[in-house]
Structures are given as C-alpha cells and as structure tokens.
Amino acid sequence: GESVGLHLPTLSVQEGDNSIINCAYSNSASDYFIWYKQESGKGPQFIIDIRSNMDKRQGQRVTVLLNKTVKHLSLQIAATQPGDSAVYFCAENMKLTFGTGTRLTIIP
Amino acid sequence: DTGVSQNPRHKITKRGQNVTFRCDPISEHNRLYWYRQTLGQGPEFLTYFQNEAQLEKSRLLSDRFSAERPKGSFSTLEIQRTEQGDSAMYLCASSLGGGVGSYNEQFFGPGTRLTVL
Numbered sequence: 457g458e459s460v461g462l463h464l465p466t467l468s469v470q471e472g473d474n475s476i477i478n479c480a481y482s483n484s485a486s487d488y489f490i491w492y493k494q495e496s497g498k499g500p501q502f503i504i505d506i507r508s509n510m511d512k513r514q515g516q517r518v519t520v521l522l523n524k525t526v527k528h529l530s531l532q533i534a535a536t537q538p539g540d541s542a543v544y545f546c547a548e549n550m551k552l553t554f555g556t557g558t559r560l561t562i563i564p
Numbered sequence: 565d566t567g568v569s570q571n572p573r574h575k576i577t578k579r580g581q582n583v584t585f586r587c588d589p590i591s592e593h594n595r596l597y598w599y600r601q602t603l604g605q606g607p608e609f610l611t612y613f614q615n616e617a618q619l620e621k622s623r624l625l626s627d628r629f630s631a632e633r634p635k636g637s638f639s640t641l642e643i644q645r646t647e648q649g650d651s652a653m654y655l656c657a658s659s660l661g662g663g664v665g666s667y668n669e670q671f672f673g674p675g676t677r678l679t680v681l
Binding site: 498545553555 | 566568597599604605606607608609655657669670671672673674675
C-alpha cells in the first residue's frame with residue numbers, strides 16, 4: 457500500500473545554517489507532493505508543493521527536490537531561523553498520506 | 565490564520581456521549597477534508613467532500629462517525645457513543661479542486677482537540 461516515510465524523526469540545526477529534511481514514498485503513481493509545517497497546538501501549514509513533472513521548485517528560503525527514480529523528496533530550508541522549529545511532514549496526492557514527521561529544532 | 569475555522573477548539577466528553585464538530589472552509593473552496601491526528605503521528609485522512617457530495621470515506625471512519633456538508637459550505641463531523649480511542653485532534657482542510665486528478669494545496673484549520681474520559 458501507499459506509505460510516506462521520513463528518514464529521521466528529529467533534526468537539530470544551528471541557527472543560520474541550512475537544513476535538509478528527507479522523505480521517501482512508495483507509490484510510483486503519486487503525482488503531487490506537498491510539504492507542511494506544524495507547530496505545537498496548530499494545524500499543518502502549507503510550505504511548498506511540487507508536481508511529478510518537475511524536479512525542483514523554489515519558494516522563499518525553501519526548495520523542494522523530487523527524485524522520481526528513487527522515490528525521494530527533500531525539503532531544504534536556507535538560513536534557518538528560530539521560527540522554523542516545528543514538525544515537518546511530507547504528503548502525497550489529494551488524500552494527503554502523511555508520514556510521522558521530522559521534528560526540526562533550531563539551536564540559537 | 566489560513567481562513568479555515570473549526571469549532572470548538574477543545575472538547576472534553578465522557579465515554580458514550582455524542583460530539584459534533586464544525587468546520588468552516590475558505591469560502592470559495594469546493595473541497596473539504598477531515599483528518600484525525602494522534603500524538604506523535606501525521607494526520608490520517610478520514611473523508612472528503614466536493615461541494616455537498618461526500619466522495620470518499622476511509623476505513624478509519626467507523627459507523628459511529630458521520631460527516632455532512634449540507635449546502636456545500638460548512639461541514640460537521642459527528643462521533644456517536646465516543647470511546648477513549650477517539651481522543652485525537654480532528655483537523656479540517658479545504659482546497660480549490662478542479663476535475664478528477666486535479667490537486668491543489670489544502671489549507672488546514674487549527675483543529676478540534678477531543679478528549680474522551
């Protein structure tokens with residue numbers, strides 16, 4: 457069945473450094489992927505999405521890379537700030553199959 | 565604030581009672597989704613509507629759960645005869661959907677945290 461997983465449950469990064477969060481998916485037919493950020497007590501907040509006809513998409517301080525060959529997705533956050541501390545989820549397709557998330561902690 | 569609102573934000577109830585949650589999506593969004601999230605896990609899809617039609621329900625949605633979107637705007641999720649295992653955050657999301665296979669980003673509300681004693 458479908459599964460979306462994350463390689464690391466936690467990640468600590470020094471403020472100002474770049475961070476990379478990885479995600480693997482199993483459904484080769486998936487054609488839409490999305491990253492969400494969730495702070496404690498809040499609903500997931502949209503960060504960036506990418507469709508399967510693209511390999512890379514950039515937003516403000518964030519870049520998503522999609523490697524369909526190995527079914528891998530990554531989120532790069534540049535120049536991390538304390539406000540980036542949260543749990544990050546990747547999800548796929550319309551029904552948004554989520555993984556368990558990666559907790560990103562920014563060290564001042 | 566994404567523009568999706570949910571009420572109540574918190575609900576504490578005793579086992580066996582019925583509860584109802586409400587979601588008001590972004591006004592022009594025709595798709596509305598319900599998810600459940602337990603501690604330490606990602607959200608799990610429960611069901612979704614396109615306008616007033618409920619198009620899909622997850623196997624997670626037992627017979628005690630029912631969702632409606634009568635006028636294609638707000639939606640309600642009712643849980644009958646609540647059990648302790650129903651304790652979770654119930655999230656609503658909305659999106660602007662096109663035809664089959666057309667996806668757009670979903671905007672989530674703040675959720676309703678249910679505690680069943």
